[in-house]
Amino acid sequence: MAEPRKVSFKINGAVREGTTEPRKLLVDFIRDDLGLTGTHIGCEHGICGACTILFNGEAARSCLMLAVQADGAEITTVEGLAAPDGTLHPLQQAFWEHHALQCGFCTPGMLMAACDLLRVNPSPTEEEIRTGLSAVLCRCTGYQGIVDAVKAAADRMRSSN
Amino acid sequence: MAATQKWVGQPLKRTEDPRLLVGDGVFIADQLFPNLHHAAILRSPHAHARIRSIDASAALRLPGVVGIVTGQDAAKMTRPFAVGVRAPVKYYCMAVDKVRFVGEPVAVVVATNRYLAEDALDLIQVDYEPLSAVVDPERALAADAPLLHEEVGSNLACHRHIVYGDPDAAFADAEVVISERFVFPKYGSTPIETYGVVASFDRTSDVLTIHANFMGPFILHPITARALNLPENKLRLVVPPDIGGSFGIKTGIFPYMSLVGLAAMKTGVTVKWIEDRREHLLASSSGTDRIAYRELAARRDGTILAMRTRWYDNVGGYIRTPEPGCSFRPIGNWFGAYRFQHLEADANVVMTNKSLTGPNRGYACGHLYFEIERMVDLLAEKIGMDPAEVRRRNFIQPGEFPYRTPSGGLYDSGDYPAAFEKALELADYAGLRRSQEQARADGRLFGVGLAVAVDPSVSNMGYITVALDPEIRGRPGYLPKSGALEAATVKVDPLGRIIGVLGSAPQGQGHRTVVAQIIADELGIAPDDITIVDEMDTFTRVWGISSGTYSSRFGSVGTSAAALAARRLRDKLVRFASYLMEVPPESVVWSEGGAHHANNGQVLTLKDLAGRAHWDVESIPPGMEAGLEATAVFAFPEAKAPDLQDRVNSSNTYGFIAEVMAVEIDPDTAAIKILKYVTVHDAGEIINPAIVEGQIYGGALHGLGGALYEELAYDEQGQALAGSFMDYLVPTAHEAVKIDIAHVVSPSPFTTLGAKGLGESSSMTVPAVLANAVTDALKPLGVHIRELPITPSRLWHLMESARSKR
Numbered sequence: 001m002a003e004p005r006k007v008s009f010k011i012n013g014a015v016r017e018g019t020t021e022p023r024k025l026l027v028d029f030i031r032d033d034l035g036l037t038g039t040h041i042g043c044e045h046g047i048c049g050a051c052t053i054l055f056n057g058e059a060a061r062s063c064l065m066l067a068v069q070a071d072g073a074e075i076t077t078v079e080g081l082a083a084p085d086g087t088l089h090p091l092q093q094a095f096w097e098h099h100a101l102q103c104g105f106c107t108p109g110m111l112m113a114a115c116d117l118l119r120v121n122p123s124p125t126e127e128e129i130r131t132g133l134s135a136v137l138c139r140c141t142g143y144q145g146i147v148d149a150v151k152a153a154a155d156r157m158r159s160s161n
Numbered sequence: 162m163a164a165t166q167k168w169v170g171q172p173l174k175r176t177e178d179p180r181l182l183v184g185d186g187v188f189i190a191d192q193l194f195p196n197l198h199h200a201a202i203l204r205s206p207h208a209h210a211r212i213r214s215i216d217a218s219a220a221l222r223l224p225g226v227v228g229i230v231t232g233q234d235a236a237k238m239t240r241p242f243a244v245g246v247r248a249p250v251k252y253y254c255m256a257v258d259k260v261r262f263v264g265e266p267v268a269v270v271v272a273t274n275r276y277l278a279e280d281a282l283d284l285i286q287v288d289y290e291p292l293s294a295v296v297d298p299e300r301a302l303a304a305d306a307p308l309l310h311e312e313v314g315s316n317l318a319c320h321r322h323i324v325y326g327d328p329d330a331a332f333a334d335a336e337v338v339i340s341e342r343f344v345f346p347k348y349g350s351t352p353i354e355t356y357g358v359v360a361s362f363d364r365t366s367d368v369l370t371i372h373a374n375f376m377g378p379f380i381l382h383p384i385t386a387r388a389l390n391l392p393e394n395k396l397r398l399v400v401p402p403d404i405g406g407s408f409g410i411k412t413g414i415f416p417y418m419s420l421v422g423l424a425a426m427k428t429g430v431t432v433k434w435i436e437d438r439r440e441h442l443l444a445s446s447s448g449t450d451r452i453a454y455r456e457l458a459a460r461r462d463g464t465i466l467a468m469r470t471r472w473y474d475n476v477g478g479y480i481r482t483p484e485p486g487c488s489f490r491p492i493g494n495w496f497g498a499y500r501f502q503h504l505e506a507d508a509n510v511v512m513t514n515k516s517l518t519g520p521n522r523g524y525a526c527g528h529l530y531f532e533i534e535r536m537v538d539l540l541a542e543k544i545g546m547d548p549a550e551v552r553r554r555n556f557i558q559p560g561e562f563p564y565r566t567p568s569g570g571l572y573d574s575g576d577y578p579a580a581f582e583k584a585l586e587l588a589d590y591a592g593l594r595r596s597q598e599q600a601r602a603d604g605r606l607f608g609v610g611l612a613v614a615v616d617p618s619v620s621n622m623g624y625i626t627v628a629l630d631p632e633i634r635g636r637p638g639y640l641p642k643s644g645a646l647e648a649a650t651v652k653v654d655p656l657g658r659i660i661g662v663l664g665s666a667p668q669g670q671g672h673r674t675v676v677a678q679i680i681a682d683e684l685g686i687a688p689d690d691i692t693i694v695d696e697m698d699t700f701t702r703v704w705g706i707s708s709g710t711y712s713s714r715f716g717s718v719g720t721s722a723a724a725l726a727a728r729r730l731r732d733k734l735v736r737f738a739s740y741l742m743e744v745p746p747e748s749v750v751w752s753e754g755g756a757h758h759a760n761n762g763q764v765l766t767l768k769d770l771a772g773r774a775h776w777d778v779e780s781i782p783p784g785m786e787a788g789l790e791a792t793a794v795f796a797f798p799e800a801k802a803p804d805l806q807d808r809v810n811s812s813n814t815y816g817f818i819a820e821v822m823a824v825e826i827d828p829d830t831a832a833i834k835i836l837k838y839v840t841v842h843d844a845g846e847i848i849n850p851a852i853v854e855g856q857i858y859g860g861a862l863h864g865l866g867g868a869l870y871e872e873l874a875y876d877e878q879g880q881a882l883a884g885s886f887m888d889y890l891v892p893t894a895h896e897a898v899k900i901d902i903a904h905v906v907s908p909s910p911f912t913t914l915g916a917k918g919l920g921e922s923s924s925m926t927v928p929a930v931l932a933n934a935v936t937d938a939l940k941p942l943g944v945h946i947r948e949l950p951i952t953p954s955r956l957w958h959l960m961e962s963a964r965s966k967r
Contacts, residue, residue, distance in 0.1 A: 021276070023276065024276070031190075037184070037190070038183070040353075043437075043886050044438060045439075045886065048353055048886060077184065078182075078184035081183070082183050088179070092183065097174060099172075099174075099852070099854070099855050101669075102406070102669030102670070102855055103405045103406040104178070104182075104186050104405070104669065105186075105188065105354040105406060106353045106405075107181055130894040130897070131895055133893075136893075137353060139351060139352055139353055139406050139862075139863070140669050140855070140859045141855055141859055142855075142900075143862070144858050144897065144899065145858070146894065
């Protein structure tokens with residue numbers, strides 16, 4: 001077994017440090033070492049997207065990365081989406097209003113993927129939303145509420161900018 | 162005293178959501194426990210093999226490993242699970258002498274972390290003697306087929322031949338007879354959260370506590386306890402605050418509750434096991450694959466007279482409770498939405514070297530309606546009648562409810578023609594047929610499909626005993642099985658706030674929101690003043706063997722219990738208030754959260770009454786029990802045991818679904834494009850329309866996945882071919898369709914609020930409506946869909962072979 005290594009990165013605005021085996025997955029480090037259990041694990045092979053985070057601003061699957069690869073990075077997880085005063089992010093608010101979640105297990109990954117989508121394309125069409133979110137699987141909603149929510153959040157975010 | 166409905170019927174935003182949206186949900190993998198260790202499971206690479214020996218010594222020496230469990234421990238410390246059939250199948254929580262499917266647990270390592278536990282798996286040496294395997298349920302019944310269970314003597318786990326009415330006479334009288342063979346695939350709803358179990362054994366009290374994302378039925382609690390040689394009151398089963406989807410699939414977790422419980426009992430530490438996706442696809446649960454032969458007898462005017470059916474349900478390596486529900490769950494609605502009176506059913510439940518099965522959204526109804534609705538379309542084609550007209554001529558009529566089916570189902574309410582016509586109208590059926598005419602003239606492949614279904618909810622636990630021959634059920638001393646119940650408690654705190662306690666185990670259905678709506682109306686308060694607790698715990702909740710969140714139960718039985726409990730509490734509050742006001746109870750009216758004197762305007766609010774009851778117990782009238790709380794156990798009166806003619810009301814409320822789908826098929830690539838999809842539901846009174854719509858969307862996509870993409874495929878040697886989401890294709894947002902939804906409301910006379918279940922909804926109709934639409938589109942080529950999933954390659958080959966014959 002390789003020697004443990006130090007890793008340090010900024011997550012949801014705060015610098016966190018730890019020591020980890022080089023083989024440890026980033027998602028396990030985030031959940032088990034940092035206690036941020038909002039990021040979920042659904043397949044561990046990069047298909048379901050439940051573990052999606054923002055890694056240096058871009059959507060990434062934290063089950064396909066090692067914790068040591070995150071050294072020096074800036075990460076946002078679902079816990080970092082709402083404002084410090086607790087005000088929900090427009091996407092979170094829209095998900096609530098459009099019944100875009102049922103069990104809520106895919107929701108963190110879906111929200112982070114939607115963040116990235118709206119960063120790249122602030123005015124997506126319905127078709128573009130469906131394509132943009134096709135890397136996160138949901139088995140409860142049939143996706144319609146999610147698509148509606150992302151559209152509504154995009155409108156709200158554009159009008160408030 | 163009827164409550165005013167201010168909240169019931171509203172699309173209230175869910176109280177569950179904010180926690181889940183900010184990452185504060187508490188799923189099984191998120192929960193913290195002291196002295197926690199982690200399990201990894203070694204699984205069989207063989208479909209069928211004898212285990213000669215297991216050498217775990219090297220694994221045990223690995224630092225961090227605290228214990229290993231093998232089949233020898235299971236044989237010593239546990240018993241086989243009870244099964245619902247007479248065949249003496251020995252199903253333990255892990256392989257004991259043989260493995261019977263790829264992925265079957267062979268050894269469990271318990272270590273200080275999961276990485277180490279998985280390392281240790283590589284060090285375990287298992288000496289297997291491979292045996293030949295069989296995966297086809299018909300082939301498995303051949304005399305020379307490999308035998309899975311020597312003590313059973315054949316691979317047939319259960320066989321029942323059941324006749325209602327006089328099908329032979331009906332077939333003899335028929336002007337038209339149609340026969341067809343259907344193949345329904347093995348698929349599962351693959352919740353994004355996999356199975357998870359945490360077990361710890363308290364050696365001072367001998368209590369084994371199991372936390373698991375289990376959703377019922379709670380009959381599986383006593384079955385698990387017995388397998389672990391524990392008295393039922395020494396097995397505490399706790400469900401976490403959040404479950405990440407199930408759709409029936411998490412019923413299949415109970416063998417792992419037993420396995421991880423065994424590991425905790427053997428090692429003395431708290432053991433956590435979180436299934437990975439590969440394990441889930443290899444060895445969790447799915448619906449059965451089924452081969453079915455169906456015959457239909459009819460008159461030329463489209464009247465269906467009778468059906469005959471023989472099927473082979475493939476339950477995999479062991480029959481696991483609640484199977485053979487795959488064959489019998491819909492027994493009361495085996496006749497679908499139609500009035501015919503004669504049916505012969507030959508049910509064969511077969512064990513093969515595939516993974517095990519159980520409830521999967523729509524449990525057995527996807528199979529049933531795929532067969533029935535395809536047959537109705539075949540009849541329409543044969544007699545040259547519009548398929549809509551054939552259905553119209555056979556519907557049970559609105560005046561006939563409650564309607565007793567020949568197989569014992571008691572359809573509580575409905576207006577099938579109204580719902581069906583609404584679907585046709587919403588889809589502009591006549592317009593679609595005109596478009597089709599034009600499309601065909603242009604050489605395009607455009608099809609319109611129809612399907613209807615009676616949507617059963619709240620299983621009567623008694624149905625499963627139809628698996629036993631009536632001769633056995635008729636013996637003196639036989640203890641019949643029946644029932645469907647749910648409990649709820651509503652209590653008032655000292656300041657007049659309400660807490661509702663449920664025994665349900667929701668997986669995203671929004672029970673907290675829905676029950677708050679119901680209690681708010683019953684007590685005339687706001688949902689925000691109500692806290693709802695689910696988090697089922699067998700030590701503290703009121704429950705029965707039928708408890709749980711499955712078979713679309715909550716909308717019928719859970720809501721009934723919650724409303725009844727709230728009414729009981731309200732009655733007590735009124736009696737208490739009348740005593741304090743010194744007037745008879747009839748002079749007190751409950752409204753707006755308080756007791757109102759009918760004449761003098763005096764009001765005692767909920768807060769007033771709560772304060773008196775909690776702080777001044779002396780103020781409670783003589784003869785009234787102290788304490789402001791009420792528990793209701795709601796049980797359906799018509800959930801009776803099967804009779805000796807195999808008639809049983811297998812569910813307790815029966816909704817209705819009518820669907821229209823239009824598709825166009827690419828003549829070159831065989832790609833199917835869904836142009837229109839309309840679904841009309843009758844689920845009685847609707848409590849939260851947003852949640853209902855979400856269930857319909859979700860159910861429809863499960864049906865679509867099973868019909869088009871998903872299959873737990875195996876090769877002839879029993880090797881699993883879909884071990885990852887690369888091979889098992891789950892529909893994404895891109896494949897999902899937009900749905901036109903409408904409702905018809907026929908309140909159930911059997912539930913407190915008139916509501917029916919709707920959780921399984923269109924999962925049971927989409928395979929049928931899609932197969933009918935695709936067949937209709939391919940009419941110019943003469944292609945019939947008899948087998949699912951309709952993958953592009955399968956469809957392309959069907960089209961090519963039809964073209965080459967022309």
